[in-house]
Amino acid sequence: MLLAIDAGNTNIVFALVDDETIVARWRIATDPRRTADEYAVWLSQLLALGGRDRAVVEAVIIGTVVPRALHNLEVLASKYFGVEALVAGRGAATFGIALDVEEPHTVGADRALNAIAAHAAHHGDLIVVDFGTAATFDVVDYTGAYKGGIIAPGINLSLDALVTAAAKLPRIAIEAPASKTVIGRNTADQMHIGIYWGYIAMIEGLVARMKAEIGRPVRVIATGGLAILFEKHTQVFDSIEQDLTITGLAMLWRRTHISAATY
Known part of the structure; x- marks a missing residue:
């Protein structure tokens, strides 16, 4: 399953996505000081309450408007889920749409x-x-x-x-x-x-x-x-x-994943 993370200024939403279906979502207050270890403890408990193990997470994608929160979320992906997170708008996960504005x-x-x-x-x-x-x-x-x-x-x-x-x-x-x-x-x-x-x-x-x-x-x-x-x-x-933003994250991950597989 995909773990899609939408990090906003007030809250961070974590959503578990199976194919195109959001099967679980959790929300926590945004705090750039929160460590990867703290996220992992919190998420592990919530996954367990839903009868799931950490191993169900096979990929992670992050969209954030809080740059200071990004590092610990990337560490969460690598340290506790064993994957390199895609970051929306960066590298292979470019948005792929025309941003027809001045900046x-x-x-x-x-x-x-x-x-x-x-x-x-x-x-x-x-x-x-x-x-x-x-x-x-x-x-x-x-x-x-x-x-x-x-x-x-x-x-x-x-x-x-x-x-x-x-x-x-x-x-x-x-x-x-x-x-x-x-x-x-x-x-x-x-x-x-x-x-x-x-x-x-x-x-x-x-x-x-x-x-x-x-x-x-x-x-x-x-x-x-x-x-x-x-x-x-x-x-x-x-x-x-x-769930528009989470849906966008899931779509971006699928598109990036398919492109990588084709290449």
Whole structure:
């Protein structure tokens, strides 16, 4: 089986992939100081809980936007799984898509991987919205080329900034307001409305502007851990695909593996 590792700014997702099927996934907070040994203990316990041994992992691929976390993840692959990890975007695991932007080398691995997976699953022009530490809005054209996008603060980041900067505001949970009114009658309700409906307004407004600029029919794909938070209160998404980045990693590994075998 393949161990696909998506290392983001807030969390690292480890997924066990059998052929094209994700059979298990685990999430841990991103900490660049965490050693390969710590990852191994944690993963071994989770594998055992699922009735699996470390030996089921035959290959590892890593996609990361946190350079400091990469070394220990590579050591994890070599020391505990006996394989050399592929790193998305490097060496044999180049993305294989056109990065049609001014600075292609600055495109995050997660955004390129999302583009790969989204284009494989959908025809035509796409907007991929990924809700992570930052919210990214990426355009993938009908040829599969990455054309650019938008980076905005993630909803948790926005809330943290608000609470940190305003001494008397309480910390609230990220959730849809209980009432549909947008005129709050107390401080907590007003914060829920501002954060949640403000974010919905941002999503809808940015997507509308992107669609107008593209000028052709566009499908909107949402991914990331918080995507389901918004789906009931906006019609802007055509589909929500939680595992888009992991799927992109698995596709990249298969393509690289097949190319190597053919060569």
